[in-house]
Amino acid sequence: MKKHIFIDIDGTIFSHTSGMSENVKQAIVKAKENGHNLFVSTGRARSVIDLVIDSLPFDGYICAAGAHIEINNQVLKSQLLPKATVEKLMDYFTKEQAGFVMEGPTYVFYDELGKERFFSAARDKHKVEAMKPHMIPEHRQKMASEYRRGVDDVNKFLVYPNDIEHQRKIVRDIEKDVFCIVNPGSLGFEFVPHGISKAEGIKFLVDYLNLDHQDTIGIGDSNNDLEMLSYVQLGIAMGNAHDEVKEVADFVTKDVEEDGVVYAFEHLNII
Template sequence: MENRKILFFDIDGTLLSHRTLQIPESAKKSIRKAKEKGHLVFINTGRTISVVNKEIKELGFDGYICGCGSYIEVDGEVIYSNDIDKSKYAEIINKIEEYDLDVVLEGREAVYYNRDTSTDAILTDFIKNNYPVSTYKDENLQFDKMYMKYGDNENLKDFCDFTKDLFDFIDHGNGGGEMVPKGHSKATGIDFVLNHYNIDDKDSYAFGDSNNDIHMFERVTNSIVMGNGNPELFENATFVTKDIDEDGIEHAMKHFNII
């Protein structure tokens, strides 16, 4: 298809509203319309594939870039997956406990926690939606990414130093952040997919709202920041669309004549 475009969507705060915990109907219809017109649509998320929900999968995405580029699936086939040496698990967990950090270990089969989930909105939502959630003691523990709430914990820097050969730290602000496998990002995932389809950069679009979308925005030609997103991202965006709950996805797609 001539002028086929490829669209990359973050999930939390971009497709999935933090207020309603739902995907707006206008966003669902817009994604389906884009597919009908022959464009490619991809999820590009910090979430691991284990916690990409059924509602999103039912939209018929052409593929998934998960865990900030550490897992890539195209047309139902896994074409890339990064694995952390399991021999490192015990020492990482020991340091988490030594430094008293609140860390969710994220894997392809489940996410694993070490604290009471009742105070964490994301984990509470995962459990409510029957996502695979377990504890560090799970005998099938497997992870390749971490999400943490560090608050005012003074040990964060020491933990980042300890894991620097394996992970890069992305600070989300407000006392939260994620540890991403070294050398991986939403941008490296886009590289992989663009090469797979041999699509020109000028036809690439990314939709996001937060700091872990910065690499994605820098990699594509057309960066769209949600109106509810981090205002620091607005200045360098190609387009700032409306709030997610004000039909922001649909508004942006119409602006770029995608639908």
């Protein structure tokens, strides 16, 4: 029976220490050959989807945690943060000396500190080779100052406070205006407008494509996958998922380093 599978990227099909394995790539191709619908469902904005993932046979993308949705290269929805709000937040984070990254459908904008922290993982010499194919193309990268010169293209922010107290202060200051998605175990956090979530993105596609909810599957690992795994008919948590994600899942597969998506596909006879 044809399934509609919504797949997270980071920590699910992509490891930040080893990249994406050939087994996972082959499993995605095989699942598509077997007639299933495959959709990316990620916190990344569209501009941060790397060329490796773009080369795989996904039917569509739910990006920026639900703020941007497209199928077959057709944009169905892209909720941008208002320019006045973005510039106000840029001024606020600059004053707070918090690094920030602004992601949109076309570009990624950084301030200097945000860019340094955003790419810090890739500086680990043990990760450089694995990360190279997944780096954001240079033509998609811009400095934050370029946004002020007229480019209106931001779905979400990533913020890098200096410590946990600084993080709490920033969240208190901005939570009235935006919905914060805090990443447990990490000082950095991301936020999108109120009402945006991966689950809402999936609901949109289920309605738009007239899909049967009974055949929906979601796979993820992080707290921004909680609503997605609760909404779909079958929620799958990665072995490396946060405990609260495993608690809402119907099935827990293996770790991303053990090709957990492949194991789940085989377990469910997707491949």
